[in-house]
Amino acid sequence: MPKATAQYGGEKVPAPQVEAAVPLAALPLGEVELTGTNLGPNGAGPPEVLVDGEPARILMSRPTRLSFSVPERAAAGLVKVRNAGGASEALPLRLARQLTDGLHAVTSPAISKSGMIYTTISGPRGKETPVSVVRISPDGRGTPFVTGLLNATGLAFAPSGDLIVTSRAEGNVYRVDSAGQFTVYVEGMGVATGIAFDAQGNMFVGDRSGTIFKINHEKQIFVHATLEPSVSAYHMAINDEGTLFVTGPTLGSYEPIWAIDAKGETKVWFRGLGRPQGLALSSEGDVYVAASLGGRRGIVRIGANGKATLALAGSNLVGIAFSPLGTAILATHDAVFEVDLGVEGLSLF
Numbered sequence: 001m002p003k004a005t006a007q008y009g010g011e012k013v014p015a016p017q018v019e020a021a022v023p024l025a026a027l028p029l030g031e032v033e034l035t036g037t038n039l040g041p042n043g044a045g046p047p048e049v050l051v052d053g054e055p056a057r058i059l060m061s062r063p064t065r066l067s068f069s070v071p072e073r074a075a076a077g078l079v080k081v082r083n084a085g086g087a088s089e090a091l092p093l094r095l096a097r098q099l100t101d102g103l104h105a106v107t108s109p110a111i112s113k114s115g116m117i118y119t120t121i122s123g124p125r126g127k128e129t130p131v132s133v134v135r136i137s138p139d140g141r142g143t144p145f146v147t148g149l150l151n152a153t154g155l156a157f158a159p160s161g162d163l164i165v166t167s168r169a170e171g172n173v174y175r176v177d178s179a180g181q182f183t184v185y186v187e188g189m190g191v192a193t194g195i196a197f198d199a200q201g202n203m204f205v206g207d208r209s210g211t212i213f214k215i216n217h218e219k220q221i222f223v224h225a226t227l228e229p230s231v232s233a234y235h236m237a238i239n240d241e242g243t244l245f246v247t248g249p250t251l252g253s254y255e256p257i258w259a260i261d262a263k264g265e266t267k268v269w270f271r272g273l274g275r276p277q278g279l280a281l282s283s284e285g286d287v288y289v290a291a292s293l294g295g296r297r298g299i300v301r302i303g304a305n306g307k308a309t310l311a312l313a314g315s316n317l318v319g320i321a322f323s324p325l326g327t328a329i330l331a332t333h334d335a336v337f338e339v340d341l342g343v344e345g346l347s348l349f
Helices: none
Strands: 005-008 011-014 017-022 031-037 048-051 057-061 065-069 078-083 097-101 117-120 133-136 142-146 152-157 163-167 172-176 182-186 192-197 203-207 211-215 221-226 235-238 244-247 255-260 266-273 279-281 287-293 296-302 308-313 317-322 328-332 335-339
Touching: 017 078, 031 078, 048 065, 097 133, 117 152, 163 192, 172 192, 192 235, 203 235, 235 279, 244 279, 244 287, 266 287, 266 308, 287 308, 287 317, 296 317
Parallel strands: 152 192, 279 317
Antiparallel strands: 005 011, 017 031, 031 065, 048 078, 057 065, 097 335, 117 133, 133 142, 152 163, 163 172, 172 182, 192 203, 203 211, 211 221, 235 244, 244 255, 255 266, 279 287, 287 296, 296 308, 317 328, 328 335
16 A cells, blocks of 8 residues: 655655554553654654544654653544654554542452452551442442451452451451451551462461561461562562562662562562562463553563563553453552453462
C-alpha cells in the first residue's frame, strides 16, 4: 500500500506509519512509546496522537519514536498518529478500566474464587479509618466489608477460603469470615505487612523490620528468612515449588526481587527495579510487579530467563493480582483498575 503524502509549502509531507507500541497496555495517563516512521515534527508542525479520537499529550517526538500520555477519557484504546500528510492505521492498546476509587491500598488486592476483589483503606499508621477493607464486585460496585481493623495492610486468601489480613500497627494477623467479622489468628509479627500461603497451607508474613515468618497449621511460628528492612512494606507471592518472591522497597533506585526457597535459603532473583511493590505470578511462572524499569513506572514482567519488560504503563501503582475471571486487577494508592493482559494467574489451591 503506497504511503500517503501531502504538499505543505512546496514540501511533500509523508503520513506517519506506526509499527509497534511499548507497552501494549496502560492506565489513564500512562506513558506509551510508539515506533515507526514519520513520527517527528515537519514543516507543518508536530504530529497529533489520537486515542479513541481523544487528543493525547505528546511527551517526545522523533522521526522513528514518539511517546505520549494516554488521555483520561480514552476507553477502547485505538491509537492513531496524524500529521499534514495523513493518518496512520489504528493500533490497538489495552486500556485499564477504573472499577472504584476513594481507597488507600498499600499492596496488591486479594481476589476470591468467585472474582470478588478485596482491598484496603489503610490510613496513616496508628490511625483508625471508618472502613478497613472494601469488597468490590467484578462490575465495580464497592461496599464496606471490614470495619475496626487498625491499618489493614496485606491481604491473602487461605486454602480454607477465609480472608487473612495483617495489621502493620498492631503486628497481628486476622482471620475474616464471610460476614466481615475478624478474629486474631496470630500475634507478635512486628510491623506485619505482606502475606502469602503456599500449596500446603503454610502462611508467610513479612515484618518489614527484616523478618519473614512462617506459620504452620498448628500456628507454630518460625523465622523463615531475614532480609534488609523496608521503608514501607514487604510484598510477597509464592510459586508451586514453594519459592517465595519478596520485594521490600528501600531508599535505593536499583532494587531486587528476593527468592526464598522452601528451606529458607535466600538469594537475589532479579535486580534493577525502582521501588518494587506488590507482585503476582502467572501460570507460566513469570513475575509481574508494580515497579519502575529504566525510569518508566508501571507493571514490569520478568520471565524465567531474567529478561524484564514493561507490560503496562501507569503511575502510583502499588500492586497487582490475577482474577480467576481472566483479567488483571491493579491497585494504585487510591483506586482499583481492571485490564485484560492476556495472562492467566497461578493458582495453588
